[in-house]
Amino acid sequence: YPLFLRAGSNIKAEISALPDQYNYSPDMVFDGIEQALKAGVNKFLLFGLPAEKDPLGSDAYSPDGIIQQGLLAIKDRYGDSVYLITDICLCEYTSHGHCGILDGHYVHNDQTLEYLAKIAVSHAQAGADMVAPSDMMDGRVAAIRQALDEHGFINMPIMSYAVKYASAFYGPFRVAAASAPSFGDRKTYQMDCHNVKEALKEAKLDEQEGADIVMVKPALAYLDVIKAVAAHTNLPVAAYSVSGEYAMIKAAAKAGLIDEYGVMCESAVAVFRAGADILISYYAKELAQAM
Numbered sequence: 258y259p260l261f262l263r264a265g266s267n268i269k270a271e272i273s274a275l276p277d278q279y280n281y282s283p284d285m286v287f288d289g290i291e292q293a294l295k296a297g298v299n300k301f302l303l304f305g306l307p308a309e310k311d312p313l314g315s316d317a318y319s320p321d322g323i324i325q326q327g328l329l330a331i332k333d334r335y336g337d338s339v340y341l342i343t344d345i346c347l348c349e350y351t352s353h354g355h356c357g358i359l360d361g362h363y364v365h366n367d368q369t370l371e372y373l374a375k376i377a378v379s380h381a382q383a384g385a386d387m388v389a390p391s392d393m394m395d396g397r398v399a400a401i402r403q404a405l406d407e408h409g410f411i412n413m414p415i416m417s418y419a420v421k422y423a424s425a426f427y428g429p430f431r432v433a434a435a436s437a438p439s440f441g442d443r444k445t446y447q448m449d450c451h452n453v454k455e456a457l458k459e460a461k462l463d464e465q466e467g468a469d470i471v472m473v474k475p476a477l478a479y480l481d482v483i484k485a486v487a488a489h490t491n492l493p494v495a496a497y498s499v500s501g502e503y504a505m506i507k508a509a510a511k512a513g514l515i516d517e518y519g520v521m522c523e524s525a526v527a528v529f530r531a532g533a534d535i536l537i538s539y540y541a542k543e544l545a546q547a548m
């Protein structure tokens with residue numbers, strides 16, 4: 258279940274683009290966790306909104322960063338009864354909103370790897386159980402694996418956003434995380450929706466680099482990709498039913514056009530039927546309760 262942490266205190270603010278989803282400050286996140294635990298969900302994917310953004314995304318790897326604060330607070334209260342997965346990316350932390358370090362108007366792939374590795378180690382030190390790189394730089398799984406091992410986190414698993422398309426379905430998330438790029442788009446590092454062969458290449462590379470789980474994202478418009486990746490990898494396959502998928506169901510249900518529960522269930526079943534082993538969903542609580 259994705260959870261959004263926001264710097265500050267006493268904040269529980271509904272995300273305008275994602276009905277029933279909230280930004281929580283670290284002192285309020287327990288509210289979101291309690292509700293999920295009650296519904297039978299104890300695995301969380303954490304995203305952060307820092308107090309300040311800068312060109313190098315410093316908050317992402319600061320010991321006092323928003324994710325680090327959240328990890329410490331949550332682990333302090335819940336220990337191993339919750340499983341915390343952190344998003345490894347720079348876009349929520351950079352003033353320009355791109356997923357890496359800029360070189361002119363391009364993201365510099367190899368320079369970004371050092372930063373991603375630093376973020377992963379910093380999250381591990383603050384108590385993360387698993388890291389999930391979503392930046393789409395080439396070679397980042399290997400870079401993160403090496404850095405984690407060097408710092409003693411040899412057992413820390415990596416769930417790689419191996420197959421992440423440049424998608425309009427991320428729109429509501431970018432409102433939630435205030436992470437829309439200030440210029441250009443993410444098409445030099447995220448994938449082209451026409452291309453399924455590249456999905457197999459990306460999944461294979463990440464597997465070779467040491468990923469423990471490969472993810473396909475978005476989910477519903479990419480069921481064929483989930484199926485193809487599941488057939489080509491021996492790793493567990495996760496599918497991320499992203500913000501736009503959730504927002505569409507919510508909006509159509511609110512307009513009285515569809516049955517929310519039925520569409521939610523059918524969409525989730527489709528993702529598993531296509532071959533996913535793990536589903537990341539804003540409906541995690543409702544799905545865990547569904548019959």
Ligand code: PBG
Pocket residue numbers: 344346348356391392426427428429430431498499500501
């Ligand atoms: C960060 C990231 C994004 C999402 C997950 N991690 C946004 C993006 O790439 O623009 C999207 C999740 C969603 O839409 O629910 N790179």
